[in-house]
Amino acid sequence: MLNFNRTRTQPRSTRSMSLGGIDYMDPKKKSNVVGKILLAASFTALFILMLKQSPTFNSPSLFSQHEPGVTHVLVTGGAGYIGSHAALRLLKDSHRVTIVDNLSRGNIGAVKVLQELFPEPGRLQFIYADLGDPKAVKKIFSENAFDAVMHFAAVAYVGESTVDPLKYYHNITSNTLIVLEAMAAHGVSTLIYSSTCATYGEPKQMPITEETPQHPINPYGKAKKMAEDIILDFHKNSDMAVMILRYFNVIGSDPEGRLGEAPRPELRVHGRISGACFDAARGIIPGLKVTGTDYKTLDGTCIRDYIDVTDLVDAHVKALEKAKPGKVGIYNVGTGRGRSVNEFVEACKAATRVNIKVDFLPRRPGDYAEVFSDPAKILTELNWTAQHTDLQKSLEVAWRWQKSHRNGYETTLPMASY
Numbered sequence: 001m002l003n004f005n006r007t008r009t010q011p012r013s014t015r016s017m018s019l020g021g022i023d024y025m026d027p028k029k030k031s032n033v034v035g036k037i038l039l040a041a042s043f044t045a046l047f048i049l050m051l052k053q054s055p056t057f058n059s060p061s062l063f064s065q066h067e068p069g070v071t072h073v074l075v076t077g078g079a080g081y082i083g084s085h086a087a088l089r090l091l092k093d094s095h096r097v098t099i100v101d102n103l104s105r106g107n108i109g110a111v112k113v114l115q116e117l118f119p120e121p122g123r124l125q126f127i128y129a130d131l132g133d134p135k136a137v138k139k140i141f142s143e144n145a146f147d148a149v150m151h152f153a154a155v156a157y158v159g160e161s162t163v164d165p166l167k168y169y170h171n172i173t174s175n176t177l178i179v180l181e182a183m184a185a186h187g188v189s190t191l192i193y194s195s196t197c198a199t200y201g202e203p204k205q206m207p208i209t210e211e212t213p214q215h216p217i218n219p220y221g222k223a224k225k226m227a228e229d230i231i232l233d234f235h236k237n238s239d240m241a242v243m244i245l246r247y248f249n250v251i252g253s254d255p256e257g258r259l260g261e262a263p264r265p266e267l268r269v270h271g272r273i274s275g276a277c278f279d280a281a282r283g284i285i286p287g288l289k290v291t292g293t294d295y296k297t298l299d300g301t302c303i304r305d306y307i308d309v310t311d312l313v314d315a316h317v318k319a320l321e322k323a324k325p326g327k328v329g330i331y332n333v334g335t336g337r338g339r340s341v342n343e344f345v346e347a348c349k350a351a352t353r354v355n356i357k358v359d360f361l362p363r364r365p366g367d368y369a370e371v372f373s374d375p376a377k378i379l380t381e382l383n384w385t386a387q388h389t390d391l392q393k394s395l396e397v398a399w400r401w402q403k404s405h406r407n408g409y410e411t412t413l414p415m416a417s418y
């Protein structure tokens with residue numbers, strides 16, 4: 001078990017054992033009075049210290065009861081890229097946050113940053129657990145009073161999903177079912193679900209609206225579509241408030257430089273374009289490979305819709321505010337504007353001020369020419385629209401964090417040192 005100041009990392013029952021351990025002394029045993037007093041004093045000091053370190057000082061735990069005016073949000077995958085940014089925003093908005101993550105892909109460093117920003121009792125707790133373990137999930141729900149769930153935890157690389165599909169059906173579809181069952185059993189009434197434009201597959205018409213038929217073409221998109229279907233079927237006979245957000249390509253990081261995107265080095269091979277671009281700028285990889293220059297697009301390279309994580313998180317907050325019992329909302333979250341890979345590469349060169357080497361290669365199978373969203377519905381219904389639409393600016397923000405965190409969250413160099 002990992003342990004942090006003021007962080008509840010263990011279930012209540014096991015945690016209280018450590019405090020109870022002070023009772024072990026045998027009262028019948030004779031010993032000198034001074035020694036006894038000293039011992040008692042040191043135990044008292046230790047006890048007070050432990051209480052001060054523990055949010056459960058306010059017993060019962062603030063996390064275990066509903067509090068009027070405070071929304072307690074369970075953020076699954078909150079140690080990950082998007083989940084950590086969402087947790088930061090929720091905390092800033094005075095919500096109570098519980099992060100559940102098994103750190104298979106996320107970073108404990110991100111959780112530490114959040115802990116340091118919000119150390120007060122009852123603000124943030126981190127629970128190390130695997131959502132694939134129904135017993136652990138049930139326990140978490142029975143010991144905590146959640147008002148809403150933002151379910152980010154997943155594995156999320158298209159390429160990897162074609163190589164290891166079961167991992168995707170397990171960690172996306174099956175785990176969503178487990179979370180949903182626990183929510184139903186404990187009457188947690190609001191779910192914000194992280195879905196993806198990959199559920200649409202290769203639509204014939206652009207832009208993609210929420211009505212565009214979903215025909216996913218890889219296990220990642222299929223697993224997410226199945227999870228959506230499970231949620232929607234369940235919803236038909238329930239009062240749950242459900243919001244399904246289908247993100248397009250997520251980029252950027254916290255404008256104040258507190259959080260960033262730091263995938264495990266072994267995941268680099270599956271890399272997304274922004275990560276690859278920064279790796280190339282840092283010389284970790286020799287350059288960028290642009291696959292396909294003969295698509296029927298303006299400059300021949302593929303077109304995608306890049307959404308800044310700050311805007312994406314804002315969409316979650318708006319979805320949470322507008323979620324209504326018995327209602328379901330499905331929204332595309334994108335800018336509505338397509339950018340070519342060439343444009344992206346140029347923006348990345350400008351943001352990093354590195355003349356990244358670019359190789360142009362033939363098309364890669366499975367890539368489609370053009371994908372971008374029609375974000376009209378989310379504007380009409382949630383009053384959300386992308387604000388951070390300058391690609392270069394978003395990449396500059398992310399690059400600043402990347403430069404000062406060469407090893408991700410493991411070492412932090414002062415921001416000014418470059």
Ligand SMILES: NC(=O)c1ccc[n+]([C@@H]2O[C@H](COP(=O)([O-])OP(=O)(O)OC[C@H]3O[C@@H](n4cnc5c(N)ncnc54)[C@H](O)[C@@H]3O)[C@@H](O)[C@H]2O)c1
Nearest residue numbers: 077079080081082101102103104105106130131153154250
């Ligand atoms: N990044 C994108 O461009 C993008 C686009 C569309 C949708 N999404 C979706 O957004 C969500 C978050 O993606 P991300 O980019 O932040 O990924 P990420 O890998 O950074 O974060 C996912 C987190 O979930 C955790 N996790 C995975 N399996 C778990 C399990 N069984 N138990 C507990 N924790 C587990 C990981 O440790 C990690 O911290 C995912 O659902 C993803 O499908 C992402």
Ligand SMILES: *[C@@H]1O[C@H](CO)[C@@H](O)[C@H](O)[C@H]1NC(C)=O
Nearest residue numbers: 102103104130131132170171
């Ligand atoms: C995370 O969860 C998966 C199941 O989804 C499990 O197989 C894996 O071992 C866990 N990883 C860690 C580091 O606990």
Ligand SMILES: *[C@@H]1O[C@H](CO)[C@@H](O)[C@H](O)[C@H]1NC(C)=O
Nearest residue numbers: 104105155166167168170171
């Ligand atoms: C996902 O599920 C598989 C089992 O199918 C497991 O081995 C793996 O560790 C899980 N978690 C991740 C992050 O891959």
Ligand SMILES: *[C@@H]1O[C@H](CO)[C@@H](O)[C@H](O)[C@H]1NC(C)=O
Nearest residue numbers: 379380381382383384385387
């Ligand atoms: C919509 O959001 C804008 C800010 O983004 C705000 O100024 C405006 O008042 C909002 N409109 C409604 C109807 O809530």
